[in-house]
Amino acid sequence: MDKISAFAPATVANVACGFDVLGFALDYPGDEVTLVRRNDNKIIIADISGDNNLLPKEVEKNTVSLVIMEYLKHLGISDLGLDIHLKKQMPLKSGMGSSAASSVVGVFALNEMLGHPLQTIELLPFVMKGEALACGVAHADNVAPALLGGFVLIRDHKSLDIIQLPTPDELWCTVIHPEIEVQTKDARSILRKRLAMQEAVAQSANLGGLISGLYTEDYDLIGRSLVDVIVEPQRSILIPGFQDVKKASLSSGALGCSISGSGPSIFALSKGRDIAQKTGEMMGKVFGNLDVGYQLFTSKVNKVGPKILDK
Amino acid sequence: MDKISAFAPATVANVACGFDVLGFALDYPGDEVTLVRRNDNKIIIADISGDNNLLPKEVEKNTVSLVIMEYLKHLGISDLGLDIHLKKQMPLKSGMGSSAASSVVGVFALNEMLGHPLQTIELLPFVMKGEALACGVAHADNVAPALLGGFVLIRDHKSLDIIQLPTPDELWCTVIHPEIEVQTKDARSILRKRLAMQEAVAQSANLGGLISGLYTEDYDLIGRSLVDVIVEPQRSILIPGFQDVKKASLSSGALGCSISGSGPSIFALSKGRDIAQKTGEMMGKVFGNLDVGYQLFTSKVNKVGPKILDK
Numbered sequence: 001m002d003k004i005s006a007f008a009p010a011t012v013a014n015v016a017c018g019f020d021v022l023g024f025a026l027d028y029p030g031d032e033v034t035l036v037r038r039n040d041n042k043i044i045i046a047d048i049s050g051d052n053n054l055l056p057k058e059v060e061k062n063t064v065s066l067v068i069m070e071y072l073k074h075l076g077i078s079d080l081g082l083d084i085h086l087k088k089q090m091p092l093k094s095g096m097g098s099s100a101a102s103s104v105v106g107v108f109a110l111n112e113m114l115g116h117p118l119q120t121i122e123l124l125p126f127v128m129k130g131e132a133l134a135c136g137v138a139h140a141d142n143v144a145p146a147l148l149g150g151f152v153l154i155r156d157h158k159s160l161d162i163i164q165l166p167t168p169d170e171l172w173c174t175v176i177h178p179e180i181e182v183q184t185k186d187a188r189s190i191l192r193k194r195l196a197m198q199e200a201v202a203q204s205a206n207l208g209g210l211i212s213g214l215y216t217e218d219y220d221l222i223g224r225s226l227v228d229v230i231v232e233p234q235r236s237i238l239i240p241g242f243q244d245v246k247k248a249s250l251s252s253g254a255l256g257c258s259i260s261g262s263g264p265s266i267f268a269l270s271k272g273r274d275i276a277q278k279t280g281e282m283m284g285k286v287f288g289n290l291d292v293g294y295q296l297f298t299s300k301v302n303k304v305g306p307k308i309l310d311k
Numbered sequence: 312m313d314k315i316s317a318f319a320p321a322t323v324a325n326v327a328c329g330f331d332v333l334g335f336a337l338d339y340p341g342d343e344v345t346l347v348r349r350n351d352n353k354i355i356i357a358d359i360s361g362d363n364n365l366l367p368k369e370v371e372k373n374t375v376s377l378v379i380m381e382y383l384k385h386l387g388i389s390d391l392g393l394d395i396h397l398k399k400q401m402p403l404k405s406g407m408g409s410s411a412a413s414s415v416v417g418v419f420a421l422n423e424m425l426g427h428p429l430q431t432i433e434l435l436p437f438v439m440k441g442e443a444l445a446c447g448v449a450h451a452d453n454v455a456p457a458l459l460g461g462f463v464l465i466r467d468h469k470s471l472d473i474i475q476l477p478t479p480d481e482l483w484c485t486v487i488h489p490e491i492e493v494q495t496k497d498a499r500s501i502l503r504k505r506l507a508m509q510e511a512v513a514q515s516a517n518l519g520g521l522i523s524g525l526y527t528e529d530y531d532l533i534g535r536s537l538v539d540v541i542v543e544p545q546r547s548i549l550i551p552g553f554q555d556v557k558k559a560s561l562s563s564g565a566l567g568c569s570i571s572g573s574g575p576s577i578f579a580l581s582k583g584r585d586i587a588q589k590t591g592e593m594m595g596k597v598f599g600n601l602d603v604g605y606q607l608f609t610s611k612v613n614k615v616g617p618k619i620l621d622k
Contacts, residue, residue, distance in 0.1 A: 017515075018515070018519070019572075039475075153516065153520065153523060154516060155512075155536060157537065177565070193507060193508055195506055196504060196505055197506060200515070201424055204330075204514060204518045205520050206464065206466065208474070208518050208519065208522050211519050211522050211523060212464060221474065224466065225466060
């Protein structure tokens with residue numbers, strides 16, 4: 001196989017009550033990559049579209065190529081050359097797991113091209129290195145769902161103990177990305193380092209409720225559990241209009257609404273496409289009234305992770 | 312029906328990673344009550360055995376009778392008289408949910424005697440009042456599993472949002488009660504009021520892992536998740552020999568081991584009876600070597616909650 005194209009999904013991390021430990025994947029949007037074999041042994045970023053020229057083309061600094069090189073090093077392959085064509089199809093620095101999708105998409109495509117020398121889950125350590133490069137810190141709550149699909153719990157970051165959770169069939173997600181910039185580092189530094197025991201207890205109870213709701217397809221329980229008493233109250237001040245967007249989503253029938261990753265995107269989960277779309281319209285109106293531009297995405301929760309588009 | 316007897320189980324609250332939000336019930340030990348109708352409308356504690364004369368016999372101060380009176384008041388019944396005979400069959404102030412079992416057993420028996428005017432779950436608010444009387448604070452993490460059986464998550468204490476979790480068939484529990492006294496109030500006051508965000512994140516990830524393991528009957532995951540990074544390190548200093556008991560249980564093959572409720576009892580969960588019994592022997596040896604008397608209980612996790620013994 002000399003050419004292959006693949007897609008890797010956007011992801012929502014934190015999911016209200018699962019700060020740093022929970023994420024899920026979307027069917028749409030996501031990144032696309034096409035890998036074309038070269039006759040030499042060079043790995044080259046041939047072109048990147050959709051990034052407003054923000055992403056580096058140096059192979060050591062680009063997440064797609066870095067992950068691919070780590071993977072090839074692990075397999076002891078030094079004679080493979082690739083032209084990498086990357087199509088970014090989601091906003092960068094949006095809290096939608098853009099760097100995670102890029103970290104996943106290239107190595108997923110290459111592993112298919114080479115006939116699956118590794119299982120998909122075995123790609124995670126390499127993908128984590130891409131995330132560390134892009135974000136300065138390697139959290140798995142975007143990359144694990146981007147790689148595996150569905151809801152993923154990171155039980156332990158050090159040992160990469162990754163638990164795939166079930167995804168109820170009618171669960172839809174609305175993500176709205178307001179065109180303002182929140183640096184992940186700022187979103188982290190604003191957080192209190194310490195919290196009250198009662199806050200931790202309430203948060204963990206909601207995480208437990210959410211996970212239980214996913215297993216039992218109890219949409220009401222999922223909704224009651226989508227509560228973030230710790231991070232959202234602190235980070236939401238970085239997002240103008242957040243409270244109104246949240247109110248609009250809940251009054252549209254969404255199960256819950258919170259910040260996607262470190263923001264500024266805001267996600268809502270709904271039962272069914274109709275409510276998810278209505279939710280998106282109402283969220284959009286709020287930003288429209290504030291004269292804040294936005295991009296809106298409505299998608300089922302993705303159960304399969306990345307996929308091969310063309311060989 | 313003029314006479315009825317019932318049993319309500321001991322419970323393990325907190326369960327390592329579920330401080331204040333998780334508990335489960337045991338098949339053994341537990342409390343027994345016999346209610347006998349009187350010809351007048353008096354509620355009387357006729358006798359209590361097994362409590363070393365520690366429990367009050369005044370009906371306003373005894374959890375069994377208080378809960379019964381709250382239940383009767385709710386139903387608008389004022390002409391019912393009862394002699395209450397209570398057999399305590401587990402150590403008091405042990406961290407095994409003794410007060411919860413007493414709160415549950417009487418009202419459960421009476422609700423049966425009266426032909427189920429309320430569903431079992433509807434007894435919870437009354438039972439909570441008994442727990443508040445006994446412990447000064449109404450937590451549901453003992454009373455809810457004592458009433459409902461199995462593992463129970465308290466998603467929200469205020470609204471009593473109670474989630475019944477599945478219990479894997481081969482899950483056995485060993486509880487050892489060292490004959491030392493730890494006041495619940497002391498066990499609470501020793502706890503730091505604030506904690507690091509990282510501790511809260513790790514704890515909630517383990518709770519998520521444990522709940523996932525219960526749904527998928529993944530005993531290894533249950534074991535990996537039975538980790539308490541917050542409360543156990545603080546409270547275990549109140550229990551001489553705790554670290555050695557824990558080591559002994561884990562080296563016997565237990566999945567995990569931590570403090571039962573606020574202690575001083577220590578619980579271990581194991582896959583299968585054999586490991587649970589071996590675990591108990593090894594835990595007992597540690598306390599034996601320390602010249603600390605102990606009581607040992609080995610039981611399946613109770614899936615059904617209280618039960619009627621005799622009508």
